[in-house]
Amino acid sequence: MKVLMALYRRSLAFDELLALWGGAALGLFLRLYVGWQFFKAGMVKLGDWSATLALFREEYHVPLLAPELAAYLGAAGELVLPLLLFAGLLSRPAALGLLLVNCMAVLSYPQLFSFECPAAINDHFYWGVMLLALLVYGPGRISLDAWLGRRAC
Template identity: 35%
Template sequence: MKPWTLANTLLDRAASCLVDPFLFGIRLYWGWQFFQTGKGKLSDISVPTAFFTELGIPFPELNAYMAGCTECFGGLLLLAGLFSRVTCLPLIFTMLVAYGTAHLDVVKTIWSDADSFVSAPPFLFLLASVTVFIFGPGRLSADELLRRRKKA
C-alpha cells in the first residue's frame, strides 16, 4: 500500500470517529440556542408580535406564537435528538421565513455581499438545522436509542 493511501485511510477512519460527537455537539448547542430564543419570544409575546406587525407579517400574534413554539419545543427535541429530522423541517422553515422577512435585504445581496448573508442571525440556526436534517442526529441521540430498541 502506498504511503499516501495509508495516510488517507487513517485520516478517513479518524474523521469517521468524529461524526457522532460532532452531531451531538451541534444538537446540544443549537438545540439550546433554539430553546432559549423560542422561550424568549414566548415569555413576552408582545415584543415579537410588535416586530412581526412592523414587518407586515399577517396574523402577527399567531405567527409569533408559532415561531416561539417551533423554536422552543423544536430546540428541546433537537437537544434530545428525538424525531430529529422531522423536527428540523419546521426549524428550517422558520429560519427561511426569518430570512425572507426580517433579513430580506441580505438575501437580495447574497451574491454581491455573501458576508452579510452568513452574518445574519438566522444563518447558523439554519445551518445547524440543515446539517442535522441531512446527516441525522448521530448515534448519541434518543432517535438512535429508539432505533436500537425497535431492532431488538
C-alpha cells in the first residue's frame, strides 16, 4: 500500500508539471508546426508568381473572388498569419484566418478528394484540427499573447 501511495504522489507531481508546462509546449509546437506548413506554401507562391496566377486562373476556383485577388489574398494570408502564430501574437485571430485559408483551399480545389493517395486531403484535415485547437485553447504560456496578458493584469 505504501508503494502505491508513493506512486500516486509522484503521478500527482507529474500531473502538476504537465498542467503547468504541457499546454505551453503543445501550444508552441502547434503554432510552429502548422504555421510552417502555411508559410512554406506562401513562399512557393511567391517563388513563381506567374505560375501562382495561372493556378488560380485555371485550377483553383475560389468562389466570389477574381483569380488575381484570390492569389494575392491567399499568398498574403499564408505569409503574414504564420508570422503571427510563430510569435504567439494575435494567435486566435491568426489561427482563425489560417483555418479560413485552409477551408478555402479545400473548397476551391475539389481534386484533393479524388487523388489515389489521400495524404493531401488528410494534411488539410490535420492542419484544420490543429488550428481549431489553437483557436479554442489559445497559444499557450510561451507566447506574446500570454506575456501581454500577464502584463495587462
